[in-house]
Amino acid sequence: xxxxxxxxxxxxxxxxxxLTAALTLHGFGLTTLVVEEARIPGGxxxxxxxxxxxxxxxxxxxxxxxxxLVLESARRAGLPILxxxxxxxxxPRARSVAREGERLRGQALLIATGLRRRRLGIPGERELxxxxxxxxxxxxxxxxxxxxxxxxxxxxxxVEDALLCAExxxxxxxxxxSARFRAxxxxxxxxxxxxxxxxxxxxxARRILGAECVEGVEYRTKGSRIxxxxxxxxxxxxxxxxxxxxxxxxxxxxxxxxxVRVRPGGATTVAGVYAAGDxxxxxxxxxxxxxxxxAAAAWEMARALGRLKD
Numbered sequence: 001x002x003x004x005x006x007x008x009x010x011x012x013x014x015x016x017x018x019l020t021a022a023l024t025l026h027g028f029g030l031t032t033l034v035v036e037e038a039r040i041p042g043g044x045x046x047x048x049x050x051x052x053x054x055x056x057x058x059x060x061x062x063x064x065x066x067x068x069l070v071l072e073s074a075r076r077a078g079l080p081i082l083x084x085x086x087x088x089x090x091x092p093r094a095r096s097v098a099r100e101g102e103r104l105r106g107q108a109l110l111i112a113t114g115l116r117r118r119r120l121g122i123p124g125e126r127e128l129x130x131x132x133x134x135x136x137x138x139x140x141x142x143x144x145x146x147x148x149x150x151x152x153x154x155x156x157x158x159v160e161d162a163l164l165c166a167e168x169x170x171x172x173x174x175x176x177x178s179a180r181f182r183a184x185x186x187x188x189x190x191x192x193x194x195x196x197x198x199x200x201x202x203x204x205a206r207r208i209l210g211a212e213c214v215e216g217v218e219y220r221t222k223g224s225r226i227x228x229x230x231x232x233x234x235x236x237x238x239x240x241x242x243x244x245x246x247x248x249x250x251x252x253x254x255x256x257x258x259x260v261r262v263r264p265g266g267a268t269t270v271a272g273v274y275a276a277g278d279x280x281x282x283x284x285x286x287x288x289x290x291x292x293x294x295a296a297a298a299w300e301m302a303r304a305l306g307r308l309k310d
Contacts, residue, residue, distance in 0.1 A: 007031050009301055010106030012090065012097055013244075014081055015043020016287055017277025018112035019070055020294030021301075022079050028302040034074075034081040035097060035104065041074070041081055042067030043114045044278065045287075049138035055287045066287075090247040092270040108301040111252075111260055111268070111275040112294065113244035115285065120152065120237055124208030132214025132234045137161035141168050144234040150175060150217045152205050153238035159183040159191050161236045166196040173230045175203040175219055208235055243279045257282060266297030274301055 009025050011018045014036030025032045040046070048063025058066040074081065082099070089098040096105035117135050119125060125133055134140045137151070137160070145168035151161045154176035160183075162174045174191065179201040181188050191197050202222035209216040209229070216231045243258045253261040253269030259282050260275040262268055268275050276293035278285045302308050 007033050007104070007106040008305055009033075009108045009110065009298075010095065010097065010104055011035065011110045011112060012087065013043065013110075013112035013114055013277070013279070014038070014041030014083070015112060015114045015277060015290065016045065016070065017114070017279075017290040017294035017297075018043070018110065019074050019079070020291045021110050021112065021276060021298040023073065023077055024295050024298035025302060026077050026079060028298075028307045030302060030305060030307060032079070033104065033106070034079060035087060035099065036081060036083045037086050039084045040067075041071060041083060045070070047117070047136070049136050052287065058287060087247065090251065092248065092252045092268070092273045095272050107272065107305060109273045110266070110294075110297055110301065111245075111248065111273065111279055112277045112290075113279050115241040115278045116244055117237075118240045118242045120205055120239065122205055122207055124210065124214075125237065128208055128210055128214050128235075131212065132210060132232075133208060134234060134236050135238065137164040137236050140234070140236075141165050141170070145169055147233040148173070148231055149234040149236065150205075150230055150232040151236045151238060152176075152217075153240070154178060154181045154183060155238065155240060156183045156187055157240075158236075158238035159187040161238055162191050162197050163187065163194065165236070166194050170196070172197045173217075173232070174199045175205055175217070175230075176201055177204050177222075178202065241278075241285070243282075245279060255282075264296075265300040266293060267300060272304065 008030035009032040011034045014034050045063040045067040052058040085100045087099045095109040148171045150173045152175045162172045165172045203219045205219045207218040245258045260280040262275050262280045266274040266276050274297040276297040277290035
């Protein structure tokens, strides 16, 4: 699409919410451009390695398979999608974004940037990513079957990863910074009964050890100055997600956790700017919700652009 062409709608994010909105806007005959930083659109679908069980059209698929189906629909519709370059600036009031030295603008802007995995921010985490540091036991547990592993986190994902690793014969140490867990109670009960899982509450990871690959984790328990070390061949970091809204701070209304504040239909605090999907839905981060919000926001955008009458 020539950059001089006037866009009706600019969509930031090529996950389920963004692509659903784009398809809906396309149906209304509105010129739409999707901007996605990753090389392959699909958003958090690429982080789902287990079979999907909460969506009627994706049931039994893993995330990559369902993403391929969504992208095939986008291809058949001829949706223009820019991929592979980071967005360096977002100007909500101008309804524009900057990337690769170019500025893209629409009459309406949809924020559908989704989430990213929260990082520990400790030495060794980034350096050993892919060499023992992982974010998914569903994907990587068999690589470390029978080997000692550490899981860090206190939510359902962390406890589930501990259970999955124990199932393949790995001795598991589960470190959580608090004594209170946010995990599903049935998962937590199973973990506490499992002799292969050692749960260490009030434990703060300080460093992931290893030169070429993971060798262990240093941690301290609350109230102690003693640094302890647990040997491990792998570390599964499962401490949750955070919204991709760092470029929106001070420009648009966000809640304390950084999620975009929206009204019904996805309208934000800035006129002409909408949001949909996980970036504004901390209480319901699901495929179905992202698709529904993407469609709802598209209808509101079409209405604002004069394609629908109240």
